[in-house]
Every structure is written in C-alpha cells, then in structure tokens.
Amino acid sequence: MSHTAHIRSHRKPRRSASTIAMRAGVAGGVLSTLAVAGASGSANAAEPVTQTLELPTLTADLAAQIAQSADATQQAAANYELQAERDAAAAQAAKEAKADLAEAKKKAAEEKRKAEEAARKAAAERASRDAQRAALSASVEISSESGSNSGSGSASASVGASAGVSTSTASGSAAAVVAFVRAQVGDAYVSGGTGPNSWDCSGLVQAAFRQVNIDLPRVSQAQSTAGTQVSLSNLQPGDILYWGGAGSAYHVGVYVGDGMFVGAQNPSTGVALKSLSYDPPSGAVRVL
CATH class of the missing domain: 3.90.1720.10 (endopeptidase domain like (from Nostoc punctiforme))
Known part of the structure; x- marks a missing residue:
C-alpha cells in the first residue's frame, strides 16, 4: 500500500452517466423555460400598450354648468332669430311707408289740382256776378233818375225794364x-x-x-x-x-x-x- 493511499484524493470523483444525464435534462429544461420566457417577453414587447384613462365623475355643479351653457346657447339663438324677424319687419314697414308716402303725395297733388280748379271756377263766377251786379246797379241809378222826373209809378216800371226782367x-x-x-x-x-x-x-x-x-x-x-x-x-x-x-x-x-x-x-x-x-x-x- 502506498504511503499516500490513506489520503483522500483531491480530484473530483467521476460522475456517473446517469447523474450527468439528469443534470443535462434539468439544464435543458431550464434553458427551454428561459427560451419560452424570452419569446414571450419579445411578443409582449411587440404588442401596443393600452392606457386606461379614468373620466371625471359628473358632479351636480358640472351638470349645472352644462345646463347653463345650453340655456345660454339657446337664448342666443332665440335672440338672433328675434332680431332677424325685427329687421325683416322694419324693412317691410319701410317699404310700405314709402308706398304710402308716394300715394299720399299723389292724392295731395290731385286735391291741390281740384282746389285750384274750383278756385278758378269760383273766381270766374264771382267776376260774372260782379259784372252783373255792376250792370244792375247802373240800371237802378238810371231808373232812379228817371223816376225823379216822371214819378214813382213810372220809376218802378223803369227799374223792371232796365234790369231786363x-x-x-x-x-x-x-x-x-x-x-x-x-x-x-x-x-x-x-x-x-x-x-x-x-x-x-x-x-x-x-x-x-x-x-x-x-x-x-x-x-x-x-x-x-x-x-x-x-x-x-x-x-x-x-x-x-x-x-x-x-x-x-x-x-x-x-x-x-x-x-x-x-x-x-x-x-x-x-x-x-x-x-x-x-x-x-x-x-x-x-x-x-
């Protein structure tokens, strides 16, 4: 026996084939798991990330503000429509007033013409009456002079004759x-x-x-x-x-x-x- 035989060898003992095979299988399984995990990670990395936003809760104040805004919009629309109607009515009234003014001017001109015509006729008739009055006055004066010479009875007859009646x-x-x-x-x-x-x-x-x-x-x-x-x-x-x-x-x-x-x-x-x-x-x- 060697003098070193009782000393345990420092070299690792040889592994048996079964141990090696088992360890190879474990390693292979781990590698497979890692490969799958890596593939899964790559696939997940390729997919887009969807971000979920939380909407604010509709409170009573916000609802009131929305309602007021809607009312204001409706009122503005109503005011615009009312103004449009007023503008249309004003335009129509102006058109009618213009037509009425033209008609009034026409009537006034016609009335003026009639008044002038009536005035001319009245003036002509007045002139005619004045002429007849002058002639009758002259006849009365002549008759009066005749009556003073021939008596009142003949004067009455002279007036009638001179006046032509x-x-x-x-x-x-x-x-x-x-x-x-x-x-x-x-x-x-x-x-x-x-x-x-x-x-x-x-x-x-x-x-x-x-x-x-x-x-x-x-x-x-x-x-x-x-x-x-x-x-x-x-x-x-x-x-x-x-x-x-x-x-x-x-x-x-x-x-x-x-x-x-x-x-x-x-x-x-x-x-x-x-x-x-x-x-x-x-x-x-x-x-x-």
Whole structure:
C-alpha cells in the first residue's frame, strides 16, 4: 500500500452517466423555460400598450354648468332669430311707408289740382256776378233818375225794364209759389232745413213748388236743371234762380217779380226778400 493511499484524493470523483444525464435534462429544461420566457417577453414587447384613462365623475355643479351653457346657447339663438324677424319687419314697414308716402303725395297733388280748379271756377263766377251786379246797379241809378222826373209809378216800371226782367203780377200756380215763399220771409236759415220754421235754400224752393203738386229734387244742383233754362232778361214770377253752374249750383231762390227774389240766404239773414242787384244769379229755370 502506498504511503499516500490513506489520503483522500483531491480530484473530483467521476460522475456517473446517469447523474450527468439528469443534470443535462434539468439544464435543458431550464434553458427551454428561459427560451419560452424570452419569446414571450419579445411578443409582449411587440404588442401596443393600452392606457386606461379614468373620466371625471359628473358632479351636480358640472351638470349645472352644462345646463347653463345650453340655456345660454339657446337664448342666443332665440335672440338672433328675434332680431332677424325685427329687421325683416322694419324693412317691410319701410317699404310700405314709402308706398304710402308716394300715394299720399299723389292724392295731395290731385286735391291741390281740384282746389285750384274750383278756385278758378269760383273766381270766374264771382267776376260774372260782379259784372252783373255792376250792370244792375247802373240800371237802378238810371231808373232812379228817371223816376225823379216822371214819378214813382213810372220809376218802378223803369227799374223792371232796365234790369231786363218782367214786372208782371204772378197768377195761377206761379202766384201760389210766390205767396208761399213770401210767407216764409223772416224764418231761420238752417242747413238741411225743410220747414216749417227753418229752411235751407233748396228746402224752401222744394216746399214752395210742392204747394202746386210739383215734386222737385231736394238739392240745388239738381234743381238748377229741373226745368227749361231761361234768360235772366226774360224772368217771370215763379222762376227758379240759381247761383253757380247749371247742374253744379250752390244756391237757389225764387223770383217773385219786380226785380226781387226770395231765398234762404244764410244764418245771418235767414229767409229774405232781396233785389237781384244784391247778388245777381248765374241763371234761371222755368218749371211752371
């Protein structure tokens, strides 16, 4: 025996084949596990990471703010719509006002034209009456001079002859008409009056001719064309006198003879007996 035989060898003892195989299997399993884990880690690294955000909780204050914002938006929309409607209404009103103004100007121009025409006609009629009044005044003066030389009886006849009117006495129906209007002298003048104590001009004339069963129109315009037109130089008692145009007369009266007429003149004079020279008529019609 060697002197070193009792000393344990420092070399590692040889492993048996089974031990080696077992350890190789364990190592292989570990390596396989690592490989799988690595592959899994690579796969996980390739997948996108999804981040989850938590939404804030809808509190009562936030809900109130959202509601107020919605109300404000709705109110703004309503205000805009209301303003649009107001603008449209203002534009329409301006358009209508412009049209109304044009129509008013047109009417005003027409009224002005009519007024000017009426003024011209009135001026012409007034000039005609003034001329007739002057002629009658001159005739009266001449008759007065003649009467002073030949007596009052011949003076009355001269007035009638100079004025170109009849001095004959009314008879028959004419006498009844004349008597009626003379009986109303002193009555009041009232526009639209038809008696028995107040009259307007055409109301008096109509009532006078009703005494002899003649129904005349109510107004002076129609009465001025109710009979046959006669010359002012050939008047007879009972003739209807008119002032203004035939068919557009503004006043009527009844000739009673001797250059005189009776008419419901105006509120200040009432029904009065006047000379033709007081207000010369424009024309006359004979109904009887």
